Amino acid sequence: MSLFSRRGQPPGPACSPCPWDCDDGDGTVGIVDFLTLLAQWGGPGSCDFDGGGVGINDFLELLANWGPCP
Ligand SMILES: [Ca+2]
Numbered sequence: 001m002s003l004f005s006r007r008g009q010p011p012g013p014a015c016s017p018c019p020w021d022c023d024d025g026d027g028t029v030g031i032v033d034f035l036t037l038l039a040q041w042g043g044p045g046s047c048d049f050d051g052g053g054v055g056i057n058d059f060l061e062l063l064a065n066w067g068p069c070p
Contacts, residue, residue: 018070020061023046027069028068028069029067029068030067033062037059037062040054041054
């Protein structure tokens with residue numbers, strides 16, 4: 001009788017990790033996040049997905065996940 005059935009996931013940002021939305025957290029990976037990545041290039045930051053500083057790997061990963069978050 002529970003309103004919360006076993007199917008589906010509870011809504012909430014914690015359940016849909018989208019690290020590539022590293023700037024404004026609006027649920028979409030886009031130009032704003034890209035520019036933030038560039039601004040953080042070479043150093044630590046919210047767009048450093050793999051650790052060790054923002055670089056080409058993070059850039060490619062952001063591009064690969066361009067668009068609405070899953
Ligand atoms: Ca965004």
